Amino acid sequence: xxxxxxxxxxxxxxxxxxxxxxxxxxxxxxxxxxxxxxxxxxxxxxxxxxxxxxxxxxxxxxxxxxxxxxxxxxxxxxxxxxxxxxxxxxxxxxxxxxxxxxxxxxxxxxxxxxxxxxxxxxxxxxxxxxxxxxxxxxxxxxxxxxxxxxxxxxxxxxxxxxxxxxxxxxxxxxxxxxxxxxxxxxxxxxxxxxxxxxxxxxxxxxxxxxxxxxxxxxxxxxxxxxxxxxxxxxxxxxxxxxxxxxxxxxxxxxxxxxxxxxxxxxxxxxxxxxxxxxxxxxxxxxxxxxxxxxxxxxxxxxxxxxxxxxxxxxxxxxxxxxxxxxxxxxxxxxxxxxxxxxxxxxxxxxxxxxxxxxxxxxxxxxxxxxxxxxxxxxxxxxxxxxxxxxxxxxxxxxxxxxxxxxxxxxxxxxxxxxxxxxxxxxxxxxxxxxxxxxxxxxxxxxxxxxxxxxxxxxxxxxxxxxxxxxxxxxxxxxxxxxxxxxxxxxxxxxxxxxxxxxxxxxxxxxxxxxxxxxxxxxxxxxxxxxxxxxxxxxxxxxxxxxxxxxxxxxxxxxxxxxxxxx
Amino acid sequence: xxxxxxxxxxxxxxxxxxxxxxxxxxxxxxxxxxxxxxxxxxxxxxxxxxxxxxxxxxxxxxxxxxxxxxxxxxxxxxxxxxxxxxxxxxxxxxxxxxxxxxxxxxxxxxxxxxxxxxxxxxxxxxxxxxxxxxxxxxxxxxxxxxxxxxxxxxxxxxxxxxxxxxxxxxxxxxxxxxxxxxxxxxxxxxxxxxxxxxxxxxxxxxxxxxxxxxxxxxxxxxxxxxxxxxxxxxxxxxxxxxxxxxxxxxxxxxxxxxxxxxxxxxxxxxxxxxxxxxxxxxxxxxxxxxxxxxxxxxxxxxxxxxxxxxxxxxxxxxxxxxxxxxxxxxxxxxxxxxxxxxxxxxxxxxxxxxxxxxxxxxxxxxxxxxxxxxxxxxxxx
Numbered sequence: 001x002x003x004x005x006x007x008x009x010x011x012x013x014x015x016x017x018x019x020x021x022x023x024x025x026x027x028x029x030x031x032x033x034x035x036x037x038x039x040x041x042x043x044x045x046x047x048x049x050x051x052x053x054x055x056x057x058x059x060x061x062x063x064x065x066x067x068x069x070x071x072x073x074x075x076x077x078x079x080x081x082x083x084x085x086x087x088x089x090x091x092x093x094x095x096x097x098x099x100x101x102x103x104x105x106x107x108x109x110x111x112x113x114x115x116x117x118x119x120x121x122x123x124x125x126x127x128x129x130x131x132x133x134x135x136x137x138x139x140x141x142x143x144x145x146x147x148x149x150x151x152x153x154x155x156x157x158x159x160x161x162x163x164x165x166x167x168x169x170x171x172x173x174x175x176x177x178x179x180x181x182x183x184x185x186x187x188x189x190x191x192x193x194x195x196x197x198x199x200x201x202x203x204x205x206x207x208x209x210x211x212x213x214x215x216x217x218x219x220x221x222x223x224x225x226x227x228x229x230x231x232x233x234x235x236x237x238x239x240x241x242x243x244x245x246x247x248x249x250x251x252x253x254x255x256x257x258x259x260x261x262x263x264x265x266x267x268x269x270x271x272x273x274x275x276x277x278x279x280x281x282x283x284x285x286x287x288x289x290x291x292x293x294x295x296x297x298x299x300x301x302x303x304x305x306x307x308x309x310x311x312x313x314x315x316x317x318x319x320x321x322x323x324x325x326x327x328x329x330x331x332x333x334x335x336x337x338x339x340x341x342x343x344x345x346x347x348x349x350x351x352x353x354x355x356x357x358x359x360x361x362x363x364x365x366x367x368x369x370x371x372x373x374x375x376x377x378x379x380x381x382x383x384x385x386x387x388x389x390x391x392x393x394x395x396x397x398x399x400x401x402x403x404x405x406x407x408x409x410x411x412x413x414x415x416x417x418x419x420x421x422x423x424x425x426x427x428x429x430x431x432x433x434x435x436x437x438x439x440x441x442x443x444x445x446x447x448x449x450x451x452x453x454x455x456x457x458x459x460x461x462x463x464x465x466x467x468x469x470x471x472x473x474x475x476x477x478x479x480x481x482x483x484x485x486x487x488x489x490x491x492x493x494x495x496x497x498x499x500x501x502x503x504x505x506x507x508x509x510x511x512x513x514x515x516x517x518x519x520x521x522x523x524x525x526x527x528x529x530x531x532x533x534x535x536x537x538x539x540x541x542x543x544x545x546x547x548x549x550x551x552x553x554x555x556x557x558x559x560x561x562x563x564x565x566x
Numbered sequence: 567x568x569x570x571x572x573x574x575x576x577x578x579x580x581x582x583x584x585x586x587x588x589x590x591x592x593x594x595x596x597x598x599x600x601x602x603x604x605x606x607x608x609x610x611x612x613x614x615x616x617x618x619x620x621x622x623x624x625x626x627x628x629x630x631x632x633x634x635x636x637x638x639x640x641x642x643x644x645x646x647x648x649x650x651x652x653x654x655x656x657x658x659x660x661x662x663x664x665x666x667x668x669x670x671x672x673x674x675x676x677x678x679x680x681x682x683x684x685x686x687x688x689x690x691x692x693x694x695x696x697x698x699x700x701x702x703x704x705x706x707x708x709x710x711x712x713x714x715x716x717x718x719x720x721x722x723x724x725x726x727x728x729x730x731x732x733x734x735x736x737x738x739x740x741x742x743x744x745x746x747x748x749x750x751x752x753x754x755x756x757x758x759x760x761x762x763x764x765x766x767x768x769x770x771x772x773x774x775x776x777x778x779x780x781x782x783x784x785x786x787x788x789x790x791x792x793x794x795x796x797x798x799x800x801x802x803x804x805x806x807x808x809x810x811x812x813x814x815x816x817x818x819x820x821x822x823x824x825x826x827x828x829x830x831x832x833x834x835x836x837x838x839x840x841x842x843x844x845x846x847x848x849x850x851x852x853x854x855x856x857x858x859x860x861x862x863x864x865x866x867x868x869x870x871x872x873x874x875x876x877x878x879x880x881x882x883x884x885x886x887x888x889x890x891x892x893x894x895x896x897x898x899x900x901x902x903x904x905x906x907x908x909x910x911x912x913x914x915x916x917x918x919x920x921x922x923x924x925x926x927x928x929x930x931x932x933x934x935x936x937x938x939x940x941x942x943x944x945x946x947x
Contacts, residue, residue: 006725007686011679014651016723037722039713040648041763042756050897056884057892060756063652063784086840107658115683156670168675171692172683197658197666204659205873212879213869214659215652215784216886219879221839221899226880228844343719346727353687357727454840533685544650 002030004351004358005526008037010536012112014064015543017502019536020359021518023526032511032518033359034502034536035366036543039325039341046492051077051459051484052222054492058480059216061494062545066215067100067207068473069494069545072480074220080467080482081222081459086452089224090288091443092231095240096210096217097287098436102247103203103214104474105382105429108540109255110196113422114189116534117262119179120169123187124158126150131184138257143250144195145188153191173530180265188261192254199250206243209236224454231443231453241440248433259426263408263419270522271531275418275538277516278377279304281384282500284312284479286472287435290442295396295435296472299388300373304416306391312470314479317495320370323363323504331372331507335481335493352526361505367547370503370512371495379513380476380500381539383415383424396434400427418517421538461487473497475540498546501539514539640798641704643696644678644747645737647730648721648757648766649710653748654680656784660791661871668791672798676704690724697740705797706741707790708734708769711750711757715765731772738773743797745778746770747790749886752779752810759892770810778803779810781862781887788867789815807861809889820857820883823865826850836880844880854899855882862887 002025008018016038022031042061046054055074062069071093078085128150135145144153160166181189204214210227211217219227230236266272280302287295299309320331327340344364346357359365370377378384389397404423405412414420459465465484470477476497483491503512511519517535524531646654658665658681669675675682676696677689684692696704710730713720718731728736738744746752746769757766770777780789793812796804804812821827829835830849837843837852849855857865860883868875877883884898885891895902 008725008727009679009686009689009723011682011685011689014680015649016646016721038648039720039764040757040766044761044763045756045759045892052899053897056898057756057759060650060652060783063650063655066652066655111658111681120683160670165674167669167673168678168682170676170682170684171688172685173688194666197664201659201661201664201871205870208870208873210879212874212876212881213786215655217879218876218881218884221881224840226839226844228840228880229847230874230879232845343716345719346722351725353725356725451845452840453844454838456838456840527687529686 001025003526004349005523005529005532006351006353006356006358007529007532010533010541012115012533012537013541013543014062014545015541017536017541017543018359019514019518019532021529021532023523027523027526029518029521029523031361032515033361033365033504034512034514035359035504036368036502036547038543039367039547040544043492043494046489048488050487051080051482051489052457054482054489055220055222056218058492058494061496062542063215064542065100065104065473065475065478065545067096067211067217068471068478069480070217070220071097072469072471072473072478072494073482074222075469075471076467076480076482077222077484078457078467079469080465080484081457083223083455083457085224085455086450087290087446088231088443088450088453091290091439091446092210092225092227092453093220094288094439095436095443096207096219098432098439099203099206099210101429101432101474102244102251103200103207105425106196106203106247106251106255107200108474109259109422109425110193111200112540113537114193115169115172116530116537117179117266118181118189118193119174119176119186120157120172120190121161121174122179122181122183123154123190124161124183126154126183126187128154128187131187134182134184135188135257138261139253141253142188142257143253144191145254150187150191153194154187156194157190173528176528176530177524178269178271178531178534180269181262182265185261185265189258192258195250195254199247202243203247206240206247209240209243221454223457224452226453228451228453232447232451237440237444241437244433244436248436251430251433255426255429259423260404260407263410263423266419267408267410267414271534272419273417274521275421275517275535276379276383276416276513277511277519278379278513279416280373280376280378281387282312282373282378282380282477283385283388284470284472284477287432289435289438290446295431296385296389297392297394298477299392300378301384301387301391302374302376306387309388309391314468314470316374318372318375319495320372320503320506322370322507323361324366324369325364326369331375335491366502366504368499368503368543370506371500372506372510375508377503377506377510377512377516378500380497381421381424382428382474382476383421384476385472386424386427387415396431397427400431418535418538425540459484459487464490475542475545476500478545494545496542496545498539498542502541502543502546514541640673641676641696641700642673642678642707642794643676643693643704643737643741644707644709645733646679646723647708647710647734647751648713648764649748649750650756651680651709652784653709653751653790654678656787657747657790659870660787663791663795668794673705673794676700687725690726693724693737697737701740703742704740705743705745705794706737707745707747707794708751709747711754711766712769712772713757713764713766714772715763720764734769735773738769738775741775743778743803744769744773744775745780745793746810747780748785749781749783749891752777752781753889755783756892758890776803777810778806778812781809781811781816781889783886785887786864786867786869789863811861811887815863816861816887818861818863818866820860820862820864820877823863824857824877825865826877839880850877850880850882852901853882854884854897854901856885856888856891856895856898856902857883859895859902860885860888
């Protein structure tokens, strides 16, 4: 007899996410549903405001990928007003984006994802001297993994445990049989968890140098950037370079070895071998490095066919709300969408925890819409970015992917798994970190002849404008779309990475990446669904971003035509 | 806002007095400067008193160690409502003390969805356990606004499907202190901006207990940790301003401590973002800086381990620590025109400065905002 398992809140993510799965008598997941349980209204709030404020306001969609929405909002308006920003501004934005990735991915791996792989309690029984030897196996220069460091970490955790109050580590799934690291490996990882708390501060400081602060930096404007004094200061550039060195060092001496260590330990664990149910991937070109070069190229992969990668056709994007808490009859292009909230609530039924309100899978069950590309669900994110670039033969990406496969002894099929998604995020972090020097050098060279940072935008209130941006955010392809009329925003839409990944079923019953990734996985104990959160975390959920925000009054947002060649 | 009724009544009286004043634009620049000078002395006196009373944040580092001995591991419950997690991201940037010291040595972080290991049913158990076991003892920190439309059903959290509204009411009832972290929890924030489709509100508006409001989008890590540390150190919450913000952090205007203040006084302004003035660090008032209307310690504390703050990065302050700033201070890259701000009629301060020189225009704004500070201080005595 099947049983319903409810997981809410999914913790260690941005926002509010609920996952429900059905398991059979062998505890194998037979069906899965995921839902966002918060709706805020940002796009509605954008209407009637000056487009110059769009970036600042839509940035508040998310405080994690905090720079991504800011930039996308600014660049959508720049596209609408046909503003071409100076090269310095473009490069400065790339530097900020590089800092964001280095920050966001490190925080995700260590503070949001690692506790799915690392048993903190097990670290208490480790031998620190032996653990220091183990660390040497994965890198000849381990960071925060000498015997002294490890002993100090262990004592700190022991002190916490001895008080009887585990604080943020309380009541987790410690001891679950699907934790595969040895006590010594767990201790190394816990030490890195603490070290990463320090390092992420430094990465955030990188962003703050040119952004003023992080989260919610404040140095982009329609037409360019404002941190001109920081850009012109050799001391500031050096500060950026110095902090970059600290973070890169951690990536090379902790993040890379830890992923290799996890890959080795978990390569026979069922919950990390599956996890890619949708073999369609979407990623866009991004990280301008000057001279028309980009770190990553864009494209679409359908049915896992890496040999036949197509350019993105924005007209192929439609959104379905059959199972979302909105009214609509057919799948619609994002700009033709009717936006009538229709919260139908949950239904009570028996679960492994007794009777609870549960998602109504036959009706509507999430605030997330279901974007489809030519009618098919797709996955976006670091893995999609790497697969697209691997398929297109981007040399840096091909070398990085092949290098990791060699290091771990895994076949290329291992990329299409939960582990692959986690490893893909690591490789993307490393590729981004390694491209910072090139960006800085391009900026310094350009500054010899050109100090421009800003082009004043011209907006004629009697004209109508429309434009969009399509960029890569840490969680995948992000696009913002704006229409301007009478000098104010008439319509604003964001199509967001986590929406692509976390949307509910569509009218045809096709499920998105989150839901399909769970089906077929066996749970050790359905009342302690560690495997579920391990898989879901590998997508790095960001729910505030994911929820499309509609007009509560149900106003028709009107038609929108994508510009040719967009 | 019942606890501020007397304060607001006093403020109302003062505003009415201001409204009754003859328009300043008909006075000479010297008169305006004189008025400015007087207000400034009042302000400086007020600042000194506040600083001496608290000694935060510069001196709180050694006090933390002392406090830790007597108030080790204060339970902290941190709730996420309608939010973007930016405040939690700010929290993990903390370096005085660092977040790991905070977790391991100072507070017991019983519930924090972004950081906690437990998930789902077990996470909800942690919350229920903490609320019961530490009833009357815990600090409740709230990130995000409370959606109230449709009986609060624009937000549900947990296996039991409780609304954010239900959860905040329940958690607040047993809290020793409540801290609204960030402008969303304090004042409704971005989702409460017009037309506020979810009828989002600040925590203070839906419960009937005192709340400390840490304005800011997000507040700096120092203001979050400083407030928590203050409670640990003194077992009570700090003195607050008229919007419920700790005076030690929000007692001074951004404008008064701004590194570009000298440029403002000299009448040197950035005219457009990329101009020579921008390269020379001129004042950003003309490209929209809301520093004269904003109370926060950004210029002195900066963000991210003192690395920078928006004005240093060449963008004007957007007033993010003030109630309703998304509506009252937009559009953000233009000087604030004639309009009501915090119920204070800006016509009284000659903001409509088309006739005046820009410097005088800014001084007018400065003068009126100073009057508000003075009034707040008097009212809180």
